[in-house]
Amino acid sequence: MEKIVVGLKRVVDYNVRVQVKSDGSGVETDGVKMSINPFDEIALEEALRIKESGAASEVIAVSIGTSDAQQQLRTGLAMGADRAILVTVDGDIDPLSVAHVFKALAEKENAGLVMLGKQAIDGDNSQIAQMLAAIWGRPQATFASSVTIDGDTARVVREVDAGLETIEVDLPAVMSVDLRLNEPRYVKLPDIMKAKKKPLDEIPLADLGIAGGPPIKELAYAPPEDRQRGVMVDDVAGLVAALKDKGIV
Amino acid sequence: MAKVLIIAEHDGSALNPSTAKCVSCAAAIDGAEIDIAVLAASATDVAAQAAEISSVSRVLTIERPENEHAVTAVLAPQVAAMAGDYSYIFGPSTTFGRDLMPHVAALLGVNQVSDIMSVEGSHTFKRPVYAGNAIVTVEAPADSLLVATVRVASWPAAAGGNSASVEAGDASVEVPSHTRYVSLESAASDRPDLQTAAKVVAGGRALGSEEQFGLIYTLADALGGAVGASRAAVDAGYCPNELQVGQTGKIIAPDLYIAIGISGAIQHLTGIKDAGTIVAINKDEEAPIFEVADIGLVGDLFQIVPELTTALD
Numbered sequence: 314m315e316k317i318v319v320g321l322k323r324v325v326d327y328n329v330r331v332q333v334k335s336d337g338s339g340v341e342t343d344g345v346k347m348s349i350n351p352f353d354e355i356a357l358e359e360a361l362r363i364k365e366s367g368a369a370s371e372v373i374a375v376s377i378g379t380s381d382a383q384q385q386l387r388t389g390l391a392m393g394a395d396r397a398i399l400v401t402v403d404g405d406i407d408p409l410s411v412a413h414v415f416k417a418l419a420e421k422e423n424a425g426l427v428m429l430g431k432q433a434i435d436g437d438n439s440q441i442a443q444m445l446a447a448i449w450g451r452p453q454a455t456f457a458s459s460v461t462i463d464g465d466t467a468r469v470v471r472e473v474d475a476g477l478e479t480i481e482v483d484l485p486a487v488m489s490v491d492l493r494l495n496e497p498r499y500v501k502l503p504d505i506m507k508a509k510k511k512p513l514d515e516i517p518l519a520d521l522g523i524a525g526g527p528p529i530k531e532l533a534y535a536p537p538e539d540r541q542r543g544v545m546v547d548d549v550a551g552l553v554a555a556l557k558d559k560g561i562v
Numbered sequence: 563m564a565k566v567l568i569i570a571e572h573d574g575s576a577l578n579p580s581t582a583k584c585v586s587c588a589a590a591i592d593g594a595e596i597d598i599a600v601l602a603a604s605a606t607d608v609a610a611q612a613a614e615i616s617s618v619s620r621v622l623t624i625e626r627p628e629n630e631h632a633v634t635a636v637l638a639p640q641v642a643a644m645a646g647d648y649s650y651i652f653g654p655s656t657t658f659g660r661d662l663m664p665h666v667a668a669l670l671g672v673n674q675v676s677d678i679m680s681v682e683g684s685h686t687f688k689r690p691v692y693a694g695n696a697i698v699t700v701e702a703p704a705d706s707l708l709v710a711t712v713r714v715a716s717w718p719a720a721a722g723g724n725s726a727s728v729e730a731g732d733a734s735v736e737v738p739s740h741t742r743y744v745s746l747e748s749a750a751s752d753r754p755d756l757q758t759a760a761k762v763v764a765g766g767r768a769l770g771s772e773e774q775f776g777l778i779y780t781l782a783d784a785l786g787g788a789v790g791a792s793r794a795a796v797d798a799g800y801c802p803n804e805l806q807v808g809q810t811g812k813i814i815a816p817d818l819y820i821a822i823g824i825s826g827a828i829q830h831l832t833g834i835k836d837a838g839t840i841v842a843i844n845k846d847e848e849a850p851i852f853e854v855a856d857i858g859l860v861g862d863l864f865q866i867v868p869e870l871t872t873a874l875d
C-alpha cells in the first residue's frame with residue numbers, strides 16, 4: 314500500500330476540566346489548552362508503525378477546522394507524518410461533510426488506509442469512520458485494539474461489549490482506533506525542528522465541492538446535574554450499616 | 563404519526579436488553595408507532611422475545627445466512643433498504659449500535675444524533691458531550707429521516723407482556739463480502755452482565771495484579787453483582803477489556819456501584835454518573851472519587867475488601 318491518511322482533530326485537552334459558558338452557547342475554550350484528540354495520536358502512531366514495517370510508503374495527516382489546527386498538524390509531522398493537509402473551514406461543518414472530506418482526500422491520494430480515532434473527546438459522537446466507510450464503499454474496522462496488515466487484507470481485533478472480536482477486511486479500508494492499540498511516541502526537539510520544513514498544504518473546504526447532510530443544530534449547553542458528596546464512614550461495620558440504611562443490602 | 567424502526571441487538575439466540583431500552587426512548591416521542599427489525603441468520607427466537615416488549619407494533623424479520631454475525635458492512639445496506647416511510651431509525655449506544663448506525667445514516671445521506679439521553683420534543687433531544695461534562699440540547703431537521711443512537715444507561719428497559727405481530731420484512735439488497743467476521747474472544751462468566759447488573763463492584767490500578775484482582779470477583783459474588791474495572795486495571799492486564807467502565811468503556815447505571823482502589827478520573831466518572839448509590843474505598847482521603855461518592859471509606863483495600871466480603875456473604 315502506498316499511502317495512509319490519518320485524521321487529527323484539534324480538541325480541548327483531555328486533562329482540562331471543561332466549563333459550560335454562562336450563556337449556554339458552548340464550553341469555555343478561551344485560554345484553554347488544545348491538543349490532538351488522544352485517539353488520533355494513537356491512529357497516527359499505528360500508521361507510522363505500519364509504514365516503518367514496510368507496508369506503507371507515506372503517512373498524511375489531515376485536519377479539518379480553522380488555521381489554529383496547524384499546531385496539531387505540526388505536532389503530527391514531528392511525530393513522523395510525511396506531510397499534512399489542513400482543510401480550512403470558515404463557517405460551520407456537519408459530521409457527514411467531514412466524512413466526505415476524508416472520502417475526497419482518500420480518493421485523491423489513492424489511500425490504502427484511512428485511520429481515525431474511535432471518537433473525538435469533545436463531541437463524543439463516534440461516527441466519522443463509519444460514515445466514511447459507507448460513502449466510500451469500503452470496509453470499516455472500528456474500535457481497533459490490534460491491526461495486522463497482510464498484503465491486500467488486514468486483520469483487526471476490535472474491542473466490543475462482548476469482548477474481543479476479530480475481523481478481516483480487504484484494503485483499502487477505514488479504521489477507528491481504541492486506546493489499547495499502542496502507546497504514541499514522544500516527540501523529540503530535533504523532530505520539531507525537522508517538522509517545520511515538512512509540507513503543510515491548506516485546501517479551502519469550498520474547493521472540495523462537498524455536500525453533506527442537513528445539519529443538526531445545537532440549541533443550548535448546560536452543565537450536568539452534579540452528584541453531591543455523601544457521608545464518610547469509619548469502618549466496614551459503618552459501611553454495611555449505611556448500605557442497610559439505604560435498603561441496598 | 564411518528565413511525566420508528568428500532569434495530570434489534572442480539573447474539574443469534576438472545577435479545578440484548580439494549581433493545582427494550584431503545585423502545586422506552588422511542589415511546590417518549592409523541593404518537594410513536596414502533597417496529598423492531600431483527601436481522602439474523604435465523605430470527606425466530608429473537609423475534610419472539612422482541613414481540614413481548616410493550617409498545618411495539620410489529621417485529622420485522624430479515625433472515626439470510628450472511629446475517630449470522632453482526633457485520634456492519636452487511637447489515638447497514640439492509641437497514642437502509644428498510645427505511646421506507648419511517649421517520650426515525652434507532653439503535654443502542656452499545657458497540658453494536660455505535661458501529662452500525664452512523665453507517666446507516668451516511669448511506670441515507672443524513673447526520674446522526676448520538677447518545678440520546680432524553681426526548682424534549684419530536685426532533686429535540688439532550689445528549690452528553692465532553693465526557694459528560696456538558697449536556698447539549700440538539701435539534702434535528704424535522705423534514706428528514708432521523709437516525710440516532712440511544713444512550714442505554716439513560717433509559718429503563720420497556721416492560722414485557724406484549725404480543726406484537728411478527729412478519730417477514732423486505733430488504734433484498736446485495737451485500738459486500740469485503741468485511742469478514744473471524745472470531746469472538748469472550749471471557750465467559752456466570753456473573754450478571756456489567757451493562758445491566760443492579761450491583762457492580764469495580765477495581766482499579768491499586769489491585770496490583772491479576773491474582774489480587776480476584777478480591778473484586780469474590781466481593782461481587784458475595785453481592786450477586788457484576789465486575790467492572792478502571793482503564794488502568796484493564797491496561798495492566800488485571801482483567802479483560804470488556805470490564806472497562808468510563809468514557810471509552812461502558813456507561814452504566816446500576817443501583818449500587820462500589821469503586822475500589824479507583825481514583826475517580828473524569829473519564830471514569832463519566833461511566834457511573836447515573837449510578838444509584840456510589841461507594842468508594844480508597845486509601846487517599848483526597849481522591850476525587852470521594853467527591854461523587856454517597857458513602858466513602860478511607861483505608862487499605864487489602865484489609866477492607868476481605869472484611870466486607872465476609873460481612874456481606
Ligand SMILES: Cc1cc2nc3c(=O)[nH]c(=O)nc-3n(C[C@H](O)[C@H](O)[C@@H](O)COP(=O)(O)OP(=O)(O)OC[C@H]3O[C@@H](n4cnc5c(N)ncnc54)[C@H](O)[C@@H]3O)c2cc1C
Nearest residue numbers: 320321377405406407408429430432433436438439440441
Ligand atoms: C469549524 C467547525 C465548525 C463546526 N460546525 C458545526 C455545525 O455547524 N454543526 C455541527 O453539527 N457540528 C459542527 N462542527 C462539529 C463537526 O461537525 C464535528 O465535530 C466533526 O468534526 C466530526 O466530529 P465528531 O465529533 O462527530 O467525530 P467522531 O466521529 O467522534 O470522531 C472520530 C474521528 O474522526 C476524525 N475527525 C473528526 N473530526 C475531525 C476533524 N475536524 N479533523 C480531523 N479529523 C477529524 C478523528 O480521527 C476522530 O477521532 C464543527 C466543527 C468545526 C471544526
Ligand SMILES: Cc1cc2nc3c(=O)[nH]c(=O)nc-3n(C[C@H](O)[C@H](O)[C@H](O)COP(=O)(O)OP(=O)(O)OC[C@H]3O[C@@H](n4cnc5c(N)ncnc54)[C@H](O)[C@@H]3O)c2cc1C
Nearest residue numbers: 766767768792793794808809810811823824825830845863
Ligand atoms: C481519552 C481517554 C479516555 C479514557 N477513558 C477511560 C475510561 O473509559 N475508563 C477509565 O477508568 N479510565 C479512562 N481513562 C484513564 C483515566 O484518565 C485514568 O487514568 C484511570 O481511570 C485511572 O485508573 P485508576 O483509578 O484505577 O488508577 P489511579 O488513578 O492510579 O488510582 C489508583 C487509586 O488507588 C488508590 N489506592 C492505592 N493503593 C490502595 C490501597 N491499598 N487501598 C485503597 N486504595 C488504594 C490510590 O489512592 C488511587 O486513588 C481515559 C483516559 C484518556 C486520556
